[in-house]
Amino acid sequence: MRRSGRRADALTLPHIAERAARSAGALLLERFGRDAEGLATKSTKTDLVSDADRDAEALIRDLLARERPDDGLLAEEGSALEGSSGLRWVVDPLDGTVNYLYGIPHWAVSVAVEDDEGVIAGVVHDACRGETFTASRGGGSWLRPSVCDDLSLALIATGFGYDAARRIDQARVVSRLIGSVRDIRRAGTASLDLAWIACGRLDGYYERGLNHWDLAAGCLIVSESGGRVTRLAGEPPGVCASAPGIHNALLGALATAEGDG
């Protein structure tokens, strides 16, 4: 029997997202550590892409075309479909591309599906560790953020963009924030930074200049776990996510660190 309608979506979308993320993760893991093929640059000479990113995206695109032919798609390596169902998949086939290419086992596949109210389901799959973080809107989570309630004891992650001028500005903000927190981490995979807040391995994370595919799944995973997520206005826009006990303090410290003077 073919299920149809909204209830069927609620049952199947998270499973399709997980299958897509796990299948792409398996492809990437199989090639991990080999010489890169099809290496090219994107926005700057440090913003890399290879056949691994492209093939993982093609695998997910084909899976979605079979399972969800009427849905739209937005993916990092250029796949874009309008769709007619009102749903859109948001995919980063390989988040942490630089780590992947250097043989650093810290990268992930991020798959989300959204409607006009936001993300419905999200999956961040860490193939190296065999860990899969999932969330469905309103579904809660077995994950829990940390109980940290003192910013000075908080372990905060961030990330840097691929543009040198922006990186210098981001480093200035870090230099002003680092004295107010326990320490700073820059692990290189935004979706895992978010997933690790959801499970308490990090207390907070912020970054500006990310793309929707970096954030879509991870932000839902944080909020469903009981963590807090705030979109940062400004240019470029950003995100700040954290354990609930330090959220307001982190937003305040960040605003001060980003201020002039």
Ligand code: LIP
């Ligand atoms: C990257 C990240 C990294 C972040 C960069 C970039 P990519 O994504 O997840 O942690 O700091 O801004 O977006 O290029 O590896 O998919």
